[in-house]
Amino acid sequence: MSHVVDVRSFPIIDRYCYLNHAAISPWPGVVVDAVEGFVADNRENGPLNYARWLKIEGQARNRAGQLLGASPGDVSFLKNTSDGLNLIANGLDWQPGDEVVIPAGEFPSNRLPWLALAERGVETREISLDPKTPEASLVEALGPRTRLASVSSVGYSSGLRLDLEPLGRACRANGTLLCVDAIQHLGSLEMDVGRLPVDFVVAGCHKWLLCPEGLALFWSSPEARERIMRFPRGWRMYPDPFTFNREDATPPADGRRFEPGTLNMMGLHAFNAAAKLLLDQGMSRVESAILTRIDRLRQGLARIPGVHVADPPAGRNSGILCFRPAAEDPGGEQIGNLYGALGENRVITARRGRGIRLSPHFYTPVDQIDLALSVIEDQVVAV
Ligand SMILES: Cc1ncc(COP(=O)(O)O)c(C=O)c1O
Numbered sequence: 001m002s003h004v005v006d007v008r009s010f011p012i013i014d015r016y017c018y019l020n021h022a023a024i025s026p027w028p029g030v031v032v033d034a035v036e037g038f039v040a041d042n043r044e045n046g047p048l049n050y051a052r053w054l055k056i057e058g059q060a061r062n063r064a065g066q067l068l069g070a071s072p073g074d075v076s077f078l079k080n081t082s083d084g085l086n087l088i089a090n091g092l093d094w095q096p097g098d099e100v101v102i103p104a105g106e107f108p109s110n111r112l113p114w115l116a117l118a119e120r121g122v123e124t125r126e127i128s129l130d131p132k133t134p135e136a137s138l139v140e141a142l143g144p145r146t147r148l149a150s151v152s153s154v155g156y157s158s159g160l161r162l163d164l165e166p167l168g169r170a171c172r173a174n175g176t177l178l179c180v181d182a183i184q185h186l187g188s189l190e191m192d193v194g195r196l197p198v199d200f201v202v203a204g205c206h207k208w209l210l211c212p213e214g215l216a217l218f219w220s221s222p223e224a225r226e227r228i229m230r231f232p233r234g235w236r237m238y239p240d241p242f243t244f245n246r247e248d249a250t251p252p253a254d255g256r257r258f259e260p261g262t263l264n265m266m267g268l269h270a271f272n273a274a275a276k277l278l279l280d281q282g283m284s285r286v287e288s289a290i291l292t293r294i295d296r297l298r299q300g301l302a303r304i305p306g307v308h309v310a311d312p313p314a315g316r317n318s319g320i321l322c323f324r325p326a327a328e329d330p331g332g333e334q335i336g337n338l339y340g341a342l343g344e345n346r347v348i349t350a351r352r353g354r355g356i357r358l359s360p361h362f363y364t365p366v367d368q369i370d371l372a373l374s375v376i377e378d379q380v381v382a383v
Contacts, residue, residue: 068192
Protein backbone atom coordinates (compact mmCIF):
# COMPACT_ATOMS: atom_id res chain seq x y z
CA MET A 1 0.00 0.00 0.00
CA SER A 2 1.49 3.31 -1.05
CA HIS A 3 0.64 6.64 0.54
CA VAL A 4 2.79 8.59 -1.87
CA VAL A 5 0.95 10.11 -4.80
CA ASP A 6 2.31 8.56 -7.94
CA VAL A 7 1.94 11.48 -10.31
CA ARG A 8 2.25 9.15 -13.29
CA SER A 9 -1.22 8.01 -12.29
CA PHE A 10 -2.44 11.46 -13.28
CA PRO A 11 -0.96 12.26 -16.70
CA ILE A 12 -3.36 15.21 -16.98
CA ILE A 13 -0.97 17.26 -14.85
CA ASP A 14 1.53 17.38 -17.73
CA ARG A 15 -1.03 19.18 -19.86
CA TYR A 16 -3.35 21.11 -17.58
CA CYS A 17 -3.81 22.56 -14.17
CA TYR A 18 -7.09 20.74 -13.71
CA LEU A 19 -9.29 22.41 -11.08
CA ASN A 20 -12.64 21.02 -12.17
CA HIS A 21 -13.14 17.72 -10.36
CA ALA A 22 -16.56 18.93 -9.23
CA ALA A 23 -17.61 18.55 -12.89
CA ILE A 24 -15.95 15.52 -14.50
CA SER A 25 -12.58 14.12 -13.46
CA PRO A 26 -9.84 12.93 -15.77
CA TRP A 27 -9.31 9.19 -15.49
CA PRO A 28 -6.18 8.19 -13.56
CA GLY A 29 -3.71 5.84 -15.28
CA VAL A 30 -4.89 2.86 -13.22
CA VAL A 31 -8.48 3.45 -14.37
CA VAL A 32 -7.39 3.66 -18.01
CA ASP A 33 -5.44 0.40 -17.53
CA ALA A 34 -8.48 -1.33 -16.03
CA VAL A 35 -10.74 -0.23 -18.89
CA GLU A 36 -8.14 -1.14 -21.52
CA GLY A 37 -7.71 -4.55 -19.89
CA PHE A 38 -11.46 -5.11 -20.06
CA VAL A 39 -11.56 -4.01 -23.68
CA ALA A 40 -8.73 -6.41 -24.57
CA ASP A 41 -10.41 -9.26 -22.69
CA ASN A 42 -13.65 -8.68 -24.63
CA ARG A 43 -11.81 -8.42 -27.91
CA GLU A 44 -9.90 -11.66 -27.34
CA ASN A 45 -12.28 -13.77 -25.28
CA GLY A 46 -15.74 -12.28 -25.59
CA PRO A 47 -17.58 -12.97 -22.35
CA LEU A 48 -15.73 -16.21 -21.58
CA ASN A 49 -14.18 -14.68 -18.49
CA TYR A 50 -17.57 -13.65 -17.10
CA ALA A 51 -16.77 -15.43 -13.80
CA ARG A 52 -13.77 -13.13 -13.43
CA TRP A 53 -15.92 -10.09 -14.19
CA LEU A 54 -18.24 -11.17 -11.39
CA LYS A 55 -15.28 -11.24 -9.04
CA ILE A 56 -14.44 -7.67 -10.05
CA GLU A 57 -18.06 -6.71 -9.41
CA GLY A 58 -17.84 -8.23 -5.92
CA GLN A 59 -14.55 -6.47 -5.22
CA ALA A 60 -16.02 -3.18 -6.45
CA ARG A 61 -19.01 -3.62 -4.12
CA ASN A 62 -16.69 -4.24 -1.17
CA ARG A 63 -14.67 -1.17 -2.01
CA ALA A 64 -17.82 0.92 -2.44
CA GLY A 65 -18.80 -0.21 1.06
CA GLN A 66 -15.37 0.82 2.38
CA LEU A 67 -15.58 4.28 0.80
CA LEU A 68 -19.05 4.79 2.27
CA GLY A 69 -18.23 3.28 5.67
CA ALA A 70 -21.03 0.81 5.09
CA SER A 71 -21.77 -2.84 4.57
CA PRO A 72 -21.29 -3.81 0.89
CA GLY A 73 -24.66 -5.56 1.08
CA ASP A 74 -26.35 -2.18 1.41
CA VAL A 75 -24.81 -0.86 -1.82
CA SER A 76 -26.59 -0.84 -5.19
CA PHE A 77 -24.91 0.05 -8.47
CA LEU A 78 -27.05 2.44 -10.49
CA LYS A 79 -26.52 4.57 -13.60
CA ASN A 80 -26.20 8.02 -12.06
CA THR A 81 -27.24 10.18 -9.14
CA SER A 82 -30.50 11.18 -10.80
CA ASP A 83 -31.36 7.51 -11.18
CA GLY A 84 -31.03 6.98 -7.41
CA LEU A 85 -32.99 10.09 -6.45
CA ASN A 86 -35.79 9.14 -8.85
CA LEU A 87 -35.83 5.61 -7.44
CA ILE A 88 -36.63 7.09 -4.03
CA ALA A 89 -39.09 9.67 -5.36
CA ASN A 90 -41.00 7.06 -7.38
CA GLY A 91 -40.76 4.33 -4.81
CA LEU A 92 -41.98 5.79 -1.52
CA ASP A 93 -45.60 5.42 -0.57
CA TRP A 94 -46.56 9.11 -0.70
CA GLN A 95 -49.88 10.41 0.52
CA PRO A 96 -51.48 13.65 -0.66
CA GLY A 97 -50.44 16.40 1.74
CA ASP A 98 -46.97 14.94 2.39
CA GLU A 99 -44.02 17.31 2.18
CA VAL A 100 -40.42 17.10 1.02
CA VAL A 101 -37.84 19.59 2.29
CA ILE A 102 -34.77 20.48 0.21
CA PRO A 103 -32.30 23.37 0.37
CA ALA A 104 -32.91 26.21 -2.08
CA GLY A 105 -30.49 26.23 -5.02
CA GLU A 106 -29.95 22.47 -5.22
CA PHE A 107 -28.62 20.89 -8.42
CA PRO A 108 -31.64 19.92 -10.60
CA SER A 109 -31.14 16.19 -9.94
CA ASN A 110 -32.04 16.80 -6.30
CA ARG A 111 -34.96 19.06 -7.13
CA LEU A 112 -36.86 17.90 -10.16
CA PRO A 113 -37.76 14.37 -8.91
CA TRP A 114 -39.36 15.91 -5.80
CA LEU A 115 -41.15 18.67 -7.70
CA ALA A 116 -42.63 16.01 -10.00
CA LEU A 117 -44.39 14.54 -6.97
CA ALA A 118 -46.79 17.49 -7.05
CA GLU A 119 -49.01 15.37 -9.28
CA ARG A 120 -49.36 12.98 -6.35
CA GLY A 121 -50.25 15.83 -4.00
CA VAL A 122 -46.78 16.13 -2.45
CA GLU A 123 -45.42 19.61 -1.79
CA THR A 124 -41.68 20.30 -2.08
CA ARG A 125 -40.44 23.15 0.09
CA GLU A 126 -37.17 24.79 -0.96
CA ILE A 127 -35.52 26.30 2.10
CA SER A 128 -32.94 29.11 2.01
CA LEU A 129 -30.01 28.12 4.18
CA ASP A 130 -28.23 30.40 6.60
CA PRO A 131 -24.61 29.46 5.73
CA LYS A 132 -23.62 29.73 9.40
CA THR A 133 -26.35 27.37 10.62
CA PRO A 134 -27.66 25.58 7.53
CA GLU A 135 -28.87 22.50 9.41
CA ALA A 136 -30.96 24.67 11.72
CA SER A 137 -32.62 26.28 8.69
CA LEU A 138 -33.65 22.82 7.50
CA VAL A 139 -34.65 21.53 10.93
CA GLU A 140 -36.94 24.53 11.45
CA ALA A 141 -38.66 23.66 8.19
CA LEU A 142 -39.53 20.08 9.26
CA GLY A 143 -43.22 19.75 9.94
CA PRO A 144 -45.65 16.96 10.83
CA ARG A 145 -46.12 16.08 7.13
CA THR A 146 -42.42 16.15 6.16
CA ARG A 147 -41.81 12.61 4.98
CA LEU A 148 -38.37 13.23 3.52
CA ALA A 149 -35.54 15.78 3.50
CA SER A 150 -33.07 15.56 0.65
CA VAL A 151 -29.80 17.49 0.72
CA SER A 152 -26.49 17.71 -1.08
CA SER A 153 -23.92 17.09 1.64
CA VAL A 154 -21.65 19.46 -0.31
CA GLY A 155 -23.30 22.18 -2.39
CA TYR A 156 -22.31 22.04 -6.06
CA SER A 157 -21.89 25.78 -6.41
CA SER A 158 -21.44 27.01 -2.82
CA GLY A 159 -19.12 24.21 -1.67
CA LEU A 160 -20.98 24.41 1.65
CA ARG A 161 -20.62 21.19 3.63
CA LEU A 162 -23.54 20.16 5.78
CA ASP A 163 -23.21 18.46 9.13
CA LEU A 164 -25.36 15.39 8.60
CA GLU A 165 -25.30 14.28 12.22
CA PRO A 166 -27.57 16.91 13.82
CA LEU A 167 -29.70 17.12 10.69
CA GLY A 168 -30.19 13.35 10.67
CA ARG A 169 -31.01 13.27 14.38
CA ALA A 170 -33.68 15.94 13.94
CA CYS A 171 -35.10 14.08 10.94
CA ARG A 172 -35.28 10.83 12.93
CA ALA A 173 -37.01 12.60 15.81
CA ASN A 174 -39.55 13.97 13.33
CA GLY A 175 -40.11 10.65 11.56
CA THR A 176 -38.56 12.13 8.40
CA LEU A 177 -36.30 10.15 6.06
CA LEU A 178 -32.98 11.82 5.18
CA CYS A 179 -31.61 11.39 1.67
CA VAL A 180 -28.10 12.62 0.83
CA ASP A 181 -26.83 13.54 -2.62
CA ALA A 182 -23.14 12.92 -1.96
CA ILE A 183 -21.77 13.31 -5.49
CA GLN A 184 -19.72 16.34 -4.39
CA HIS A 185 -18.60 14.58 -1.22
CA LEU A 186 -17.73 10.93 -1.78
CA GLY A 187 -14.17 10.51 -3.02
CA SER A 188 -13.14 13.92 -1.71
CA LEU A 189 -14.16 13.90 1.95
CA GLU A 190 -14.44 11.04 4.38
CA MET A 191 -17.83 9.44 4.79
CA ASP A 192 -19.01 7.02 7.44
CA VAL A 193 -22.67 6.29 6.81
CA GLY A 194 -22.59 3.50 9.39
CA ARG A 195 -22.33 6.18 12.07
CA LEU A 196 -24.71 8.70 10.56
CA PRO A 197 -28.47 8.94 11.04
CA VAL A 198 -29.15 8.96 7.30
CA ASP A 199 -31.38 6.70 5.20
CA PHE A 200 -30.18 7.03 1.59
CA VAL A 201 -26.90 8.18 0.04
CA VAL A 202 -26.44 8.55 -3.72
CA ALA A 203 -23.24 9.50 -5.54
CA GLY A 204 -22.30 9.39 -9.21
CA CYS A 205 -18.72 8.23 -9.78
CA HIS A 206 -17.49 10.58 -12.51
CA LYS A 207 -16.43 13.43 -10.26
CA TRP A 208 -14.39 12.89 -7.12
CA LEU A 209 -14.46 9.11 -7.53
CA LEU A 210 -12.35 9.48 -10.70
CA CYS A 211 -14.41 7.21 -12.96
CA PRO A 212 -16.01 7.28 -16.39
CA GLU A 213 -19.59 8.54 -16.56
CA GLY A 214 -22.48 6.10 -16.22
CA LEU A 215 -22.07 4.57 -12.76
CA ALA A 216 -23.37 5.65 -9.35
CA LEU A 217 -23.30 4.24 -5.84
CA PHE A 218 -26.61 4.03 -4.04
CA TRP A 219 -26.62 3.23 -0.35
CA SER A 220 -29.77 2.48 1.61
CA SER A 221 -30.23 1.28 5.17
CA PRO A 222 -32.11 -2.03 5.37
CA GLU A 223 -35.08 -0.26 6.99
CA ALA A 224 -35.19 2.54 4.43
CA ARG A 225 -34.91 0.02 1.61
CA GLU A 226 -38.16 -1.59 2.78
CA ARG A 227 -39.88 1.79 2.46
CA ILE A 228 -39.28 1.82 -1.30
CA MET A 229 -42.50 0.15 -2.35
CA ARG A 230 -42.16 0.37 -6.13
CA PHE A 231 -38.94 -0.42 -7.98
CA PRO A 232 -37.94 -2.09 -11.23
CA ARG A 233 -37.63 -5.90 -11.25
CA GLY A 234 -35.36 -8.13 -13.28
CA TRP A 235 -33.23 -11.24 -13.43
CA ARG A 236 -29.97 -9.76 -12.19
CA MET A 237 -31.19 -8.71 -8.74
CA TYR A 238 -31.09 -12.24 -7.30
CA PRO A 239 -28.05 -13.99 -5.79
CA ASP A 240 -28.63 -16.81 -8.32
CA PRO A 241 -29.44 -14.75 -11.41
CA PHE A 242 -29.15 -17.67 -13.80
CA THR A 243 -32.19 -19.38 -12.31
CA PHE A 244 -34.38 -18.15 -15.12
CA ASN A 245 -37.50 -20.13 -14.19
CA ARG A 246 -37.79 -18.76 -10.67
CA GLU A 247 -41.03 -19.62 -8.85
CA ASP A 248 -40.54 -17.36 -5.85
CA ALA A 249 -40.04 -13.81 -7.09
CA THR A 250 -39.65 -12.24 -3.64
CA PRO A 251 -37.07 -9.48 -4.13
CA PRO A 252 -33.77 -9.94 -2.28
CA ALA A 253 -33.34 -8.02 0.97
CA ASP A 254 -29.95 -6.48 0.14
CA GLY A 255 -28.93 -3.62 -2.13
CA ARG A 256 -29.06 -5.81 -5.23
CA ARG A 257 -32.82 -5.40 -4.99
CA PHE A 258 -32.35 -2.21 -7.01
CA GLU A 259 -30.21 -3.79 -9.76
CA PRO A 260 -32.78 -5.36 -12.09
CA GLY A 261 -30.64 -6.01 -15.14
CA THR A 262 -27.14 -6.23 -16.58
CA LEU A 263 -24.73 -3.89 -14.83
CA ASN A 264 -22.28 -1.41 -16.31
CA MET A 265 -19.45 -3.93 -16.23
CA MET A 266 -16.90 -1.64 -17.85
CA GLY A 267 -17.75 1.08 -15.35
CA LEU A 268 -17.33 -1.42 -12.52
CA HIS A 269 -13.85 -2.34 -13.74
CA ALA A 270 -13.00 1.35 -13.75
CA PHE A 271 -14.56 1.98 -10.36
CA ASN A 272 -12.77 -0.99 -8.83
CA ALA A 273 -9.42 0.49 -9.86
CA ALA A 274 -10.32 4.05 -8.83
CA ALA A 275 -11.64 2.93 -5.46
CA LYS A 276 -8.43 0.98 -4.82
CA LEU A 277 -6.39 4.06 -5.61
CA LEU A 278 -8.40 6.20 -3.17
CA LEU A 279 -8.48 3.55 -0.45
CA ASP A 280 -4.73 2.92 -0.79
CA GLN A 281 -4.17 6.62 -0.25
CA GLY A 282 -6.64 6.55 2.63
CA MET A 283 -9.65 8.84 2.53
CA SER A 284 -8.44 10.85 5.53
CA ARG A 285 -5.26 11.66 3.57
CA VAL A 286 -7.24 12.45 0.44
CA GLU A 287 -9.51 14.77 2.41
CA SER A 288 -6.69 16.59 4.13
CA ALA A 289 -4.73 16.99 0.86
CA ILE A 290 -7.81 18.51 -0.79
CA LEU A 291 -8.53 20.84 2.14
CA THR A 292 -4.89 21.95 2.20
CA ARG A 293 -5.16 22.90 -1.48
CA ILE A 294 -8.46 24.68 -0.90
CA ASP A 295 -6.88 26.64 1.99
CA ARG A 296 -3.95 27.61 -0.21
CA LEU A 297 -6.34 28.82 -2.90
CA ARG A 298 -8.43 30.70 -0.36
CA GLN A 299 -5.44 32.40 1.24
CA GLY A 300 -3.94 33.24 -2.13
CA LEU A 301 -7.21 34.71 -3.40
CA ALA A 302 -7.66 36.71 -0.19
CA ARG A 303 -4.34 38.44 -0.94
CA ILE A 304 -5.49 39.55 -4.39
CA PRO A 305 -7.27 42.91 -4.25
CA GLY A 306 -10.37 42.96 -6.39
CA VAL A 307 -11.39 39.38 -5.69
CA HIS A 308 -14.25 38.27 -3.50
CA VAL A 309 -14.01 34.73 -2.11
CA ALA A 310 -17.11 32.87 -0.97
CA ASP A 311 -16.18 31.92 2.55
CA PRO A 312 -17.97 28.96 4.11
CA PRO A 313 -17.78 29.13 7.90
CA ALA A 314 -14.98 27.18 9.61
CA GLY A 315 -15.32 23.41 9.43
CA ARG A 316 -17.60 23.58 6.42
CA ASN A 317 -14.94 23.50 3.72
CA SER A 318 -15.07 20.99 0.92
CA GLY A 319 -13.23 20.44 -2.35
CA ILE A 320 -15.12 23.36 -3.89
CA LEU A 321 -14.18 27.03 -3.62
CA CYS A 322 -15.87 29.85 -5.51
CA PHE A 323 -14.73 33.40 -6.11
CA ARG A 324 -15.70 36.37 -8.25
CA PRO A 325 -14.45 39.84 -9.07
CA ALA A 326 -15.31 42.17 -6.19
CA ALA A 327 -16.34 44.99 -8.51
CA GLU A 328 -19.80 45.24 -10.04
CA ASP A 329 -19.94 43.01 -13.10
CA PRO A 330 -23.54 43.14 -14.26
CA GLY A 331 -22.85 41.92 -17.79
CA GLY A 332 -20.48 39.19 -16.59
CA GLU A 333 -17.69 40.63 -18.75
CA GLN A 334 -15.01 40.51 -16.05
CA ILE A 335 -15.81 36.99 -15.06
CA GLY A 336 -15.86 35.99 -18.73
CA ASN A 337 -12.41 37.49 -19.27
CA LEU A 338 -11.03 35.87 -16.15
CA TYR A 339 -12.43 32.48 -17.09
CA GLY A 340 -11.02 32.90 -20.59
CA ALA A 341 -7.57 33.87 -19.29
CA LEU A 342 -7.48 30.84 -17.01
CA GLY A 343 -8.37 28.59 -19.94
CA GLU A 344 -5.70 30.17 -22.16
CA ASN A 345 -3.18 29.34 -19.45
CA ARG A 346 -4.46 25.75 -19.31
CA VAL A 347 -6.06 26.25 -15.91
CA ILE A 348 -9.36 24.37 -16.11
CA THR A 349 -12.14 25.72 -13.91
CA ALA A 350 -15.92 26.06 -14.12
CA ARG A 351 -18.01 29.16 -14.48
CA ARG A 352 -20.91 28.94 -12.06
CA GLY A 353 -23.39 31.80 -11.78
CA ARG A 354 -21.55 35.06 -11.15
CA GLY A 355 -18.36 33.33 -10.13
CA ILE A 356 -15.69 30.77 -10.90
CA ARG A 357 -15.59 27.40 -9.18
CA LEU A 358 -12.25 25.79 -8.30
CA SER A 359 -12.11 22.11 -7.37
CA PRO A 360 -8.64 20.55 -7.00
CA HIS A 361 -8.18 16.88 -6.12
CA PHE A 362 -5.69 15.36 -3.72
CA TYR A 363 -3.05 14.91 -6.40
CA THR A 364 -3.17 18.45 -7.81
CA PRO A 365 0.42 19.73 -7.66
CA VAL A 366 0.75 22.65 -5.28
CA ASP A 367 2.82 24.62 -7.80
CA GLN A 368 -0.14 24.40 -10.17
CA ILE A 369 -2.34 25.95 -7.46
CA ASP A 370 0.15 28.82 -7.35
CA LEU A 371 0.09 29.08 -11.14
CA ALA A 372 -3.70 29.42 -11.06
CA LEU A 373 -3.40 32.13 -8.43
CA SER A 374 -0.86 34.07 -10.46
CA VAL A 375 -3.05 33.93 -13.59
CA ILE A 376 -5.98 35.25 -11.54
CA GLU A 377 -3.84 38.01 -10.03
CA ASP A 378 -2.46 39.11 -13.40
CA GLN A 379 -5.89 39.22 -14.94
CA VAL A 380 -7.61 41.00 -12.04
CA VAL A 381 -4.83 43.58 -11.78
CA ALA A 382 -4.93 44.14 -15.54
CA VAL A 383 -8.63 45.12 -15.36
C1 LIG B 1 -25.06 17.97 -6.42
C2 LIG B 1 -25.15 17.26 -7.74
N1 LIG B 1 -26.05 16.27 -7.90
C3 LIG B 1 -26.14 15.58 -9.06
C4 LIG B 1 -25.30 15.87 -10.12
C5 LIG B 1 -25.39 15.07 -11.40
O1 LIG B 1 -26.08 13.92 -11.25
P1 LIG B 1 -26.00 12.70 -12.28
O2 LIG B 1 -25.05 11.70 -11.67
O3 LIG B 1 -27.38 12.19 -12.31
O4 LIG B 1 -25.55 13.22 -13.59
C6 LIG B 1 -24.36 16.89 -9.99
C7 LIG B 1 -23.41 17.28 -11.06
O5 LIG B 1 -23.41 17.14 -12.16
C8 LIG B 1 -24.28 17.58 -8.76
O6 LIG B 1 -23.37 18.55 -8.61
